[in-house]
Amino acid sequence: MTVKFAPRLSAPLFTLAASAFLVLAYNYSFWQRFLFATGGFSLGNLPLLGATFVLLVLVFNACLSLVNYRHLIKPVVIVLLVATSAAAYFMNQYGTQIDKAMIQNVVETDAREAGELLSLKLVLTVALLGVLPALLVARTTLTFAPRRRHLLTNAGVVVGSLLLAAAILLLFFKSYAPALREHRELRFLLTPTNYIQATNSYLKQKWTKPQVVAPLGRDALKGVTWAGHPQRTVTLLVVGETARAMNFSLNKYERNTNPRLAQQAGLINFSNVSSCGTATAVSVPCVFSALGRENYSDGKAQGQEGLLDVLKHAGFDVLWRDNNSGCKGVCARVEYEDWSEPVANDPLCNSEECYDEKLLERLPELIRAAKNDLVIVLHQKGSHGPAYWKRYPKQFRQFGPVCETNELEKCSQAAITAAYDNTILYTDYFLDKVIKLLRQSSDEDGVDTAMLYFSDHGESLGEKNMYLHGAPYIISPPEQRRVPFMLWFSDRYAERFKIDRRCVAASASQPFSHDNVFHSVLGMLDVSTAVYNPKLDIFNACTHG
Template sequence: MSFIWLALYNVRFWELSAAAMWHPSAGAVLFMASLFVLAWVVLALLLLLSPTRGVMRAAASAMFVIAAFSAYFMSEYGAIMNQEMMRNVLQTDHAEVAALLNADIALHGVLLGIVPALLVWRVRLPETSWRTQIGQRAIAVVVALGVAVAGMFASSADYATFFREHKPVRYTLNPMAPIVSMVGLVAGSNKTNANAPLIDPAGKIERTAAPAAKPLVLFLVIGETARAANFQLGGYARETNPELAQISGLTYFSNTSSCGTSTAISVPCLFSHLPRTAFKVDAAGRYKNLLDSLVQAGFDVQWRDNNSGCKGVCARVTNIDYNRQPDPKYCHDSNCFDAVMLEDLPETLRKIERDTVIVFHQKGSHGPFYSERYPPRFEKFQPACRSNQLQHCSQQEIANAYDNTIAYTDHVLASQIRLLREASSRVDSVLIYVSDHGESLGENGIYLHGMPYAFAPAAQKEVPMLLWTSEGYVRRAHVQPDCLRTEAKLPVSHDFFYHTVLGAAELRNQAYDRRLDLIAGCRRGGGSE
């Protein structure tokens, strides 16, 4: 069985290994041969270490199903089965699963997963005592490890390069990679004591400005899968931001990098006081976050979700999940267009009497079914890929569908700004938009997102971010728009979000870092400390 897995379910592993290490020489032949033996041994150990034959059969059946689906996503989308990808699997919802289903994956799962999983139980083995079985396995393990180690020593220099310079390849060894990654993820999650009191790293929060005549309203819009390369505001040749391009008071930050390459990482990181280099998603739930500080400061805080949840960020604030209460005007087949979150905003803005923060978690450009993320009237770029099997569409069709999602996001953001402008007699307002991560659209055979950050392409890490301020807020906070436009050319990242939101809300706490506040340096007089 381990031979079958290695030969038939590891196409991606061998493609990446060959691309990394193959060249016409005797040394390369020896390395590839020894790698085959090593991988064979590793997969065999998954079964040899089973305590009984019954457990071995059950494990083999499960691993055929795991290997079948993993092989599909690795081969078709270039996915990497690391812990981050397993976290995405655990946190996905039925709508995201439905968007991935198609005839190809069903056929793949049945023929390469379910059928061999059932055939495993028809294998007849001779009856032997448990002592004999243990002895046989011990001999097999020792011999296999001996052969593998000998091969590694024979090509030790190549292995040093392979393991050090090509780390993502190990996360494509199937079904070893998804199993080890999932076990590691669950083990790490279990170390967190859910009943332990929350740690407050920010301490006391203070207002830095005197009470104003009008309430302050902050719209924090968390985009989904929007990549900077396809934003017209950042220089993209297509008109994907025709409405935002006409709005005054808007600043686009053209050199922004994300905290992660998946929603499960980036969203908690955005609302954490920690920078990307220090942030650990497994520990994020132990700390109070940005929303907690805003509540402590007396703001009304609301999270509106049209995605797969807030990843724990909104646990202690009002939460509206539009997937649980779909509006037929905007929703169909478990999918809601992002405008659903705006339907009651005019009335909400009319009733606001206190400083308020509303977070909008968009569906945005979530793939692979890009054509379902926007209403038909927004299909500006044609022909658009209308399938979740991206490999069956041309590169241009994929780009067209994706660009239509960006154009729809442009419309939603412009609509939010217009609503804030209409309410300017009652409130001062700020809108901050940033995408959680980018997206690969088939470049170098990679689709979607979720690659390990150190090896992910720029398309998955470079994201759009923009800031809009009302005229009332500019006067209230003494903001210099020309200065903001100059600052917008500098490299920034998700690390700036926490501190910029606090600064925009005219708040400070112990975690606040003025150097990471995009507005602070553009207040007349240099801003308050």
């Protein structure tokens, strides 16, 4: 006769055991950071560490006791175990912290990007730390007291757990206060509370999204510099992906990652620019809104028109060409083209995706055939990780050895950085090609042309054991916030809009941010509207006449 293993526990003991397991099994990143925040491991620190463990178990136990009912508690714990094992993997693997922006980034990514994060180690981690404990929970027999006594027991456990937790908090408050004040990242590292709170915030934001989009800049008109100039204009806004400024040799990086752009006459490179967020889902809507980082929220941005709408009101034809995971709502009311789907036997694509050069396909013909002034946004795949080696054709593999796995712990930091630097080298080639295309359109078709390039956010490549991006902005490292930003104008474009190149170049080392983009684009195109703020226009002090 086969004896099947089926543990038997009382319901209150089960929630206590589950709470202890959650605190111990999935919070390596939290404990590592907590040790650092409280002075490291020592005999004198043991009472604080032990008290913190008990405090967390008590708080988790109080929360689980609120749902400790027959037919409910086991499904809740099973979902927690599987979800928390996956969250713990990404936190331990990439040094990520989980907040609302990270959840938004996860929800709004596409299948190809999500697939790059899958690995055997992830599957094994979820299987061992998620599925196996979940199966044990499923097989566990729980005993419940009669309904009334069970309700009273649950209430007593909740109140008792919270009172004991409060007592511990007060007893060690002198140690907790500076640690929590100086290390706010701890709340983004404690799981499962981090992703539960972040998901709740994200869903609340989505559910309260206004149905009506408020108009913005409906008064927009082309200014006086447009008079007497029959030539059409084409302005390309190139939105980079995951490019960090410090890996551009234009910004004094030791590797020559910008050999072509360094030779481009008239290119103006800004070396001190900060992003609005640390993830695409935040930065892209933010940079095209009039809100600025301090006032930005997804709900506000989705609830009013943005830069591309204002340009349409002023009479421009606007087109968004995408080689990424979409425009995050920014291009909802303008023409949109998706160039990310791979095409068989196309040298600009591989079996999984297309290289950024695909964005330039048939673009000269489009510019030549246009009857109106154009603003075209090119949204790159850029340097999106962790599969950096997939972002560029083989001939751009100039730095090495290269990390060719999404399990970054298997690679040295040097190999990860080499693969990343090759993506910047390819972006250098891509932007150089954009400028040559615009120069040719100017020379051959008489079109006044310009390019503005900026990245959405940066990237961590192992500094302080952090990888990728998406860290909460308040504690994010400069690697994730400092972004490249550069400008190029054809001669006639600069003359037409009376832009003094030397004046603009003289300000290139000043601190700017994504907040400047909205108003600078309106300024460079001489668009008059009440929503324009000259104080945030990079060109305002450098136009004359």
